[in-house]
Amino acid sequence: MWKALWKEWTIDKPALLGDWLWEVLVVQLAALLDRLTLRKVIAFLPVIVVVLAYHHQIPLPPELMLVGDVLAYIDIVSVLLLLGILSRVTTILFLIKQATARIAGFTSRLATAAGRLDLRHRRESGARIRKRLPDRSGNDSDDEPIMAGGLAWA
Incomplete structure (x- = not known):
């Protein structure tokens, strides 16, 4: 009887305690860490x-x-923040x-106006020079800027 009792308390009970510690500290802790997410950690900080x-x-x-409430509801706050950023x-x-x-639109109007000026075609070298009609206003028309497409060409 004493031998069986000695064996139970020196071998079996410490072995059971070791098995229980292994189950709690290794197996169950690893399972807990697998389920643990950053969101859960942040929500637990408050x-x-x-x-x-x-x-x-x-x-x-x-x-x-x-701040604790914001951390607890971080998913809702992050959605609102993302919506604000997306709207901007x-x-x-x-x-x-x-x-x-x-x-x-401006460049197309400018190209159209520049095409009307017809700056690409010069006079032929043998063409006669026309006399200009006298200007009624009295000033030389070369001094006035040319308005084309909202821009003044000098």
């Missing part, structure tokens, strides 16, 4: 802050509690689209 503050009897400012991006893209449309 709980730790509140427990430490009450344990040390430190009064908590409302801003710290608000779409606004910027709309402004860029409008600016490119205005630049394209």
Whole structure:
């Protein structure tokens, strides 16, 4: 009887304790760490802050509690932040689209006006020079700027 009792308390019970410690500290801890995510850790931080503050009897400012709420609801806050960023991006893209449309319209009007000036074709070398009619305003028309497509050509 004493031998069986000695064997149970020196071999079997410590072996059971070792098996139990292995199960809790290795197997179950690994399973817990597999299920643990960054979101869960961040959501648990306010709980730790509140427990430490009450344990040390430190009064908590409302801003710290608000930070705790933001951390607890980080998924909702991140969605709102992303929506705000996307709305700004779409606004910027709309402004860029409008600016490119205005630049394209301006260049097409400028090309049309420059085509009307017909600066590409010069007179033939043997052509007769026409006499100019006298200007009614009295000033030389070469001094006036030429308006083409909203720009003044000097």
